[in-house]
Amino acid sequence: MAHPLYVAFIWHQHQPLYKSRSNSSAPGGQYRLPWVRLHGTKDYLDLVLLLERYPNLHQTVNLVPSLILQIEDYVAGTALDPYLTATLTPVEQLSLGQKEFIAEHFFDANHHTLIDPHPRYADLYRQQQEHGRTWCIENWSLQDYSDLLAWHNLAWIDPLFWDDPEIATWLDQGKGFTLSDRQRIIAKHREILSRIIPQHRKMQEAGQLEVTTTPYTHPILPLLADTNAGRVAVPQMALPQQRFQYAEDISRHLEKAWGMYKDRFGCAPRGLWPSEQSVSPEILPEVAKQGFRWLCSDEAVLGWTLKHFFNRDERGTVYDPQKLYRPYRLETPAGNLSIVFRDHRLSDLIGFTYSAMEPKRAATDLIGQLEAIARSLKSGSSSLDKPWLVTIALDGENCWEFYPQDGKPFLETLYQTLNDDPDIKLVTVSEFVEQFPPTETLPAQQLHSGSWVDGSFTTWIGDPAKNRAWDLLTAARQTLANHPEATEDTNPEAWEALYAAEGSDWFWWFGEGHSSNQDAMFDQLFREHLAALYQALNEPIPDEVRRPVEIHTSRGDHPPEGFIHPVINGQGDEQDWDKAGRIEIGGARGTMHRSSPIQRLWYGVDHLNFYLRLDFQTGAQPGKEIPPELNLLWFYADKTMHNSAIPLIDLPNEAPLNYQFHHHLGVNLLTQTIWLQEAGEHFGWQSRATRAQVGVGSCVEISVPWADLQIPPDSSLRITVVLSEGGRYREYLPENALVPISVP
Structure with missing residues (x-):
């Protein structure tokens, strides 16, 4: 029997709990930030209304209970x-x-x-x-x-x-x-x-939509069971001083989510989106016991579970598709569960890259990606003889802010193309697993403990600030445990405050890894939830709960925090480079470093390009204070390939300038011309075509397509920037280092 390629889109709708529990709410109101209201106006209703125009296309939407409230x-x-x-x-x-x-x-x-x-x-x-x-x-x-x-x-x-x-x-x-x-x-x-929840219920009752849920306030369930779960993926992880072990809170979050769902949608939920796609063997019996039939996670978790790394070809198509594009069965003492694992790269293309492309081209690229997957699954036959499921699961709100017209042209083009394509069929996860139950079993104890972020929990634990927050939470949870008379019936305020503080969002923003201009507010909200717990128990609020978990100051050097896609015009738009990595250069680093007319270096990636930006000191100009030639050199430490020395004279014989490199991008900052070279035989350089772009204005901005470099996904490389004049070396950036880059 021939099958189409089945595709399950899962859109995850979530915002942190912005509602303050402080007795003296802020002058502007008890909600500290407006993002539920604004994203609710822009992102939740239109997504399903667009889909409703194409009744043959079925999808899944996850609505977090604390968002609904x-x-x-x-x-x-x-x-x-x-x-x-x-x-x-x-x-x-x-x-x-x-x-x-x-x-x-x-x-x-x-x-x-x-x-x-x-x-x-x-x-x-x-x-x-x-x-x-x-x-x-x-x-x-x-x-x-x-x-x-x-x-x-x-x-x-x-x-x-x-x-x-x-x-x-x-x-x-x-x-x-x-x-x-x-x-x-x-x-x-x-x-x-007011139309959001009724519209989701209406489309679920019509059979076009499946609505799923998440543990009540979006906690990381494996860490509620045991914070030592952080060491499964990172054995040497520094853990909080106090071990958090309250597995009973898992069933509480699941039960509250289940009850809320039944009240709003008139039926029981079938699917669970575990917060941040975080799973572990310990949580599975509770998920099954509550009545859920399936849950989803990330390909990194499947890879760790199978001890298999999902390599991809240059286009990004997985080499072992049969392992990824299927549901698995998990057997637990409380019953069986199905689990699907999302294609991380396809999800990220929608979430972080397609917004930078023309909508029709982006939609066509996604269809092409799915067609490539189908070809890889046909195994020489002309059609698919088995039902395969590609899961695309991602944040359903934040990405659209970066798309033209909030993603409407992209989604309309994508949906119309999928509607007309007999070889690709959009389904809900429940539709698929009910029609095609899993045939492969993963032993429950073999399931890896991890999340969608690199298959680990490092985004939420292990950093000193994150660990301090866990210690505060553990102390508060123990205080509640010391009051057995405070049940959810007799003291709901204490329990609601606990659930709010157990949410994952506070730990996301603490410490290294993520930052925003609202970090201090997230810190405050977390501590307000803890303070409310103590107040509800008539216990004194500890001094450490009154103090910020960390000092929120402007940061210096830091690695990239997400994908970027800046406009290359030499203006250095603040928003465009917000999630880029940053390295202070020369005098900006202090008096012990050499002076440079370049103030700082920014770098980042998306699935299409590598990006570089150099900020000038005030008044500095190329051809005057700044040498007029920029050379970008690419170093591949772990690959066997032709390499050559930097093609400049007067080059100091010191690392990393005396390394040999494989790619060389040259830029004339005065004429804004670009050339690309690749190392060849006999340590020579050969010219290559390039679609790189440069913008020179108040800064230098450069984009280099990965396709020019022909580097497969998941590769690691390092770069250095060398300034020259007339082919003669002048200086290099950053000092005594190479910049590490990971290809998406």
């Missing part, structure tokens, strides 16, 4: 956040503090997609960027503030709703917004939010 607060009108409070305040009554807050935070959005398309909003943003916040506060009129308050909220309304007559009128109006306008814009937010 926050959406319901906004719909009920009981949620206030500082952004919302400012929006609804008459501009004549805005305090100086509120004006400062507005000038700083009401451009919190991707300016390419949410600000620049709207001329009035873009003009106010330009003023803030060119003149600074102080100038804005001193020079903006009350009407400027009113327009900014309106546009911040208008820009987050999804383009799918722009044909609404009221919204269309506001978009055409452009400026001159009144308090009444702003009130009606917020009412429109609430109207959109």
Whole structure:
């Protein structure tokens, strides 16, 4: 029997618990941040409304219980956040503090997609960027503030709703917004939010959608069972001083999620999205006991479980597809579970890379990726003789901010193509596993303990700041355990505070690995949940709970924190490089380092390109203070290939300049011409075609396609940057080091 290639999309909708438990809530309201409201207006409803236009396409959406609770607060009108409070305040009554807050935070959005398309909003943003916040506060009129308050909220309304007559009128109006306008814009937010849960229920009842759930407040279940689980993937991991072992909390989170789901959707859930796709043998009996039928995780977890690394060819197609593209059976004492593992790379292409491509090209590329998978599974026959399932699972909200029109053109093109393609069939996970039960068994005790991040838990434990947070949580949990009279019935406030503090999001932001301009707020929210637990038990709040877990200062050198796709124009857009790695250069590092007209180096990747940026010292110019030639050299330490010396004269005989390199990209900073060379026989250099781009302005920005370098995915390499003039060496960056790069 011939089969199409079955594909299961799973969209994960989640936001941290922004609701404060402080007795003295902030002046702007009890919600510290607005992202549930704004993402709810922009991302949750439109995703399924677009899908509804194509009834033959079935998908899965995961709604985290703590997200649902926050959406319901906004719909009920009981949620206030500082952004919302400012929006609804008459501009004549805005305090100086509120004006400062507005000038700083009401451009919190991707300016390419949410600000620049709207001329009035873009003009106010330009003023803030060119003149600074102080100038804005001193020079903006009350009407400027009113327009900014309106546009911040208008820009987050999804383009799918722009044909609404009221919204269309506001978009055409452009400026001159009144308090009444702003009130009606917020009412429109609430109207959109009110449709989210009913629309998901309607489409699930129609059979087009499967809605799944997550443990109540999105905790890392394996770490609740035992923080020593961190050492499964990282045996030498530094653990918290106190071991957290409260496996009973797993069933509590699952039971609360189950009850909430049945109440909102009128049926029991079938699938579980374990928070951060984190699994371990210890959690499986509880998942099965609660009644779940399947769960999902990441290919890294499957790879660790099978002791198999999923290598890919140059296009990114997995070499052993039969291992990845199938569900597995997990046998537990409480019953069997099915588990699917997502294709990490395909998920990341949607999440981090396709937004930088023209929508039709991006959709075509994804279809091509799926067709390549199908060809690899045919094993010489002309059709698929077995039912294979490709799982694509990712964050269903944050990526769309970087797509033109919030991803609408991309998704419309993708869905129309899939709708017309008889060889690819979109299914829910439950549809597939019920029709084609798993034929391969993974012994439950063999399942690897890990998450979607490298198959480990290092994002949530092991760092000194993360470990301090775990010690605070362990002490609070033990305090609750010391009060057996405090049950969920007699003292629900204590238990709700515990559940909130057990959420994964606080640990994500602590320490190294991730950072935002809201780190201090996440730190505060975590400690407010802990403080509320102590208060509910009439226990004194420990001093360490009153102090920040870590000092939130501006950072120096750090590795990349995510994919980037900057516009290459020499302007060094702050948002474009937000998640890039950074290395301070020369005098910026202190007096013990040599002086350089280059202030810092930024670097990052996506699935298409490597990116480099060099910031100039104030007033420095190429051809004057800065040598006019830039040389980018690529060093492959673990590969057998032709290599050659750097093709410059007056080169010092010192490492790493005396290494031999395989690729050399040259840039003339004055003419902005580019050339690429590859090492050949007899230590020579051969010219190669390149589609690299350069932009020179207030900085230098460069993008180099991976296709030019012909490096397979998952490769490791290192680079150095050498400045020259007339073919003569002048200096290199960074000092005494090579920059490590991982190819996605």
